[in-house]
Amino acid sequence: METHSARTAMEEDPKHLMTQYLCLASPLQFLSDPAEELMPKSSSSAMPDPMADTVPRLTAKVHRRFSAEDAAAIPLSHIHYRPLQAEDMDEMMALHQEWFPVSYDQDFYNKSVGGHLYSLVATWPQVQHGGSASSVGGRVSAEQPEESILGMITMSTYCEHHGEAISHVLGADCEAICRRKRHRDFGSEEEHGPRTGALAYILTLGVAEAFRRRGLAKELIRRSLEYVERDLPEVQAMYLHVVTYNEAAILLYESCSFLRIEYFPSFYFLHGRHYDSYLYARYLRGSRPPWRWRVRSFASSLGQWVMSYWSSLWLSGDDDRDDAGVISATARLMLMADVNLISMMVMFW
Numbered sequence: 001m002e003t004h005s006a007r008t009a010m011e012e013d014p015k016h017l018m019t020q021y022l023c024l025a026s027p028l029q030f031l032s033d034p035a036e037e038l039m040p041k042s043s044s045s046a047m048p049d050p051m052a053d054t055v056p057r058l059t060a061k062v063h064r065r066f067s068a069e070d071a072a073a074i075p076l077s078h079i080h081y082r083p084l085q086a087e088d089m090d091e092m093m094a095l096h097q098e099w100f101p102v103s104y105d106q107d108f109y110n111k112s113v114g115g116h117l118y119s120l121v122a123t124w125p126q127v128q129h130g131g132s133a134s135s136v137g138g139r140v141s142a143e144q145p146e147e148s149i150l151g152m153i154t155m156s157t158y159c160e161h162h163g164e165a166i167s168h169v170l171g172a173d174c175e176a177i178c179r180r181k182r183h184r185d186f187g188s189e190e191e192h193g194p195r196t197g198a199l200a201y202i203l204t205l206g207v208a209e210a211f212r213r214r215g216l217a218k219e220l221i222r223r224s225l226e227y228v229e230r231d232l233p234e235v236q237a238m239y240l241h242v243v244t245y246n247e248a249a250i251l252l253y254e255s256c257s258f259l260r261i262e263y264f265p266s267f268y269f270l271h272g273r274h275y276d277s278y279l280y281a282r283y284l285r286g287s288r289p290p291w292r293w294r295v296r297s298f299a300s301s302l303g304q305w306v307m308s309y310w311s312s313l314w315l316s317g318d319d320d321r322d323d324a325g326v327i328s329a330t331a332r333l334m335l336m337a338d339v340n341l342i343s344m345m346v347m348f349w
Ligand SMILES: CC(C)(COP(=O)(O)OP(=O)(O)OC[C@H]1O[C@@H](n2cnc3c(N)ncnc32)[C@H](O)[C@@H]1OP(=O)(O)O)[C@@H](O)C(=O)NCCC(=O)NCCS
Pocket: 001, 002, 044, 045, 046, 099, 100, 205, 206, 207, 208, 211, 212, 213, 214, 215, 216, 217, 218, 219, 241, 242, 243, 246, 247, 248, 249, 251, 252, 253, 255
């Protein structure tokens, strides 16, 4: 996922922008091991042009340990979950370079592995057999008894990360929502470390290529939601930005009940071009999208319903003559329109 923080850093710091541009323009300069040049290119749905020279190769260790068949043999229920730790730094950086068309700054990685940001990593531990370690494919020797990272999510609840987005997600600014809550909890405006608030922002989420479409991303989101609901009572929604062409990610978030709240034209600058983004949010503890979103969605559903209703009336005029197939299509159309309208009415009120 290409985050707002990455974008802001790129746009505000011309030196950083230059570094970003160079990194993305010539990813091969980072390949120290010639064997890595033989590795396939990333097929990440987050890349603007999957065929471009700028698409990086798969350099993370996990790809040399697992083939697609090895990964298929690992049951989801056997995967371990834990926060990131210092030893994960290199693998995390390699995976993020494969997954995303932006470079994250060192501060992001330090905060992730140092525990300043929430993180959850899905790992597959090496299995010990009589003193020697082996992976599912049996390619890892006893000298490398490391676990493999299959996927991860990072998230922030700091106000500095949701500064502008909070008005789109909750309908008021951070001062009004987070500060009021903080004042109520602590009775004063004293410092309590970096300010956290009412939103949890998914910064990055990715799954190793061989392990995709197994439900791992969904599980990482489920566990992160569970953590927020259990341990962060002040958080009212989890949200994220996603580039509009990233269909895999969009379908993933929609399958996890995230709502498309906002559209931002030219939000990202990737590989020399501007791209739009959507903001998706999943509401918690009875919170709901702002009124303006609900009115807009209701009006648009009502419009769709009226259109579908008119088309169904028009089609059923033809149906009367003879075509039974069209009648069932009409019935389906009307049913879908009604379900859509009812669900929007529930959301509206
Ligand atoms: C997006 C990504 C995280 C999905 O990870 P995943 O583990 O494969 O996702 P899941 O298996 O949990 O998928 C859950 C649902 O999401 C949707 N989905 C995920 N990948 C999809 C794809 N390639 N095409 C269509 N739908 C997809 C499906 O609805 C899927 O349910 P289903 O498999 O029952 O149909 C992964 O493709 C990835 O790492 N991409 C590169 C990085 C990236 O784009 N991150 C998100 C940035 S916002």
